[in-house]
Amino acid sequence: MSYDRIARLLLTHEITEFLYAEAELLDERRYDDWLALLSEDIRYWMPMRRNVKYDDTAREFTREGEDISWFDEGKDTLARRVRQIQTGIHWAEEPRSRITHMVSNVQLFEMAADADEPHEVSVKSRFLIYRNRVETETDLLVGKREDTLRRHGSGWLIARRRIILDQNVLLTKNLTFFF
Numbered sequence: 424m425s426y427d428r429i430a431r432l433l434l435t436h437e438i439t440e441f442l443y444a445e446a447e448l449l450d451e452r453r454y455d456d457w458l459a460l461l462s463e464d465i466r467y468w469m470p471m472r473r474n475v476k477y478d479d480t481a482r483e484f485t486r487e488g489e490d491i492s493w494f495d496e497g498k499d500t501l502a503r504r505v506r507q508i509q510t511g512i513h514w515a516e517e518p519r520s521r522i523t524h525m526v527s528n529v530q531l532f533e534m535a536a537d538a539d540e541p542h543e544v545s546v547k548s549r550f551l552i553y554r555n556r557v558e559t560e561t562d563l564l565v566g567k568r569e570d571t572l573r574r575h576g577s578g579w580l581i582a583r584r585r586i587i588l589d590q591n592v593l594l595t596k597n598l599t600f601f602f
Contacts, residue, residue, distance in 0.1 A: 431531065438546055438572065439529045441579050446524035449601055454505040457601070461498050462573055462580040469493040469586035469602065493598060494586070501601075508599065515597040518557060522600055525551040528567075542574045543582070554600060562595040564588060568602065 448457045461467075470492045487495075496504075508516050528549040535543040547569050554562040571583035586602045 434534075434541065434544070435529065435531050438531060438544060438579070439526075441572070442526045442529060442546075442548060442570075445581075446526050449524050450522055452519070454509065458498070458502055458505060460579075460581055461501065462575075462582040463498055465498050465501070465581060466583045467494055467496045467501060467586075468584070469495075469588065472588060472591040493588075493593075504599070504601075513599065515599045520554045520556045520600060522555075523553045524602075525553075527551075544572045544579075546570045546572055550602065552600065552602065554595070560596065564590065564593075564595065564602075566590075566602075 445457065445460055448454075448460070468487060470487065471490070507513050511517065526548050528547070530547045531544055532547060533545040534541040547567060549567050550565070552562075552564045554560075554564075556562075566586060566588040569583075569585040569587070570581055572579045573582040574580075584602070
């Protein structure tokens with residue numbers, strides 16, 4: 424096995440562990456620690472999905488910056504959402520939801536490097552989010568994330584997240600949680 428393959432394998436493991444740790448922060452409601460993983464210029468975007476004809480795939484997702492989306496946020500709005508939840512009087516999170524984030528199928532794609540050390544990495548992963556609220560409300564959301572991670576010191580920051588839900592109609596009563 425060549426050095427490049429070993430280095431890529433180690434980087435994939437490092438990124439996977441980062442994504443697992445992020446999921447754990449969200450599950451434990453450690454939102455301030457989660458916000459610290461976001462770059463100041465983050466773009467957190469989740470387009471809406473449409474049912475389209477087989478050969479009309481260009482219209483399947485709403486367009487970034489042109490059409491409506493479920494989320495199109497920066498760090499400031501994400502921080503405001505966190506603060507709202509942390510008040511303890513957020514109607515959709517009182518009582519608080521029990522949430523589990525499962526992350527899998529982590530794949531590295533493009534890497535931008537300086538002096539053989541990647542400073543930005545494009546990553547795709549799959550997720551399953553389970554949420555239970557009050558006595559009978561249960562939600563399952565499944566999809567993939569396309570992230571751009573940026574090296575920050577010895578760790579990583581999320582610079583961009585595109586969230587693609589497999590569902591096109593959301594049956595969940597709200598989207599107060601994070602992906």
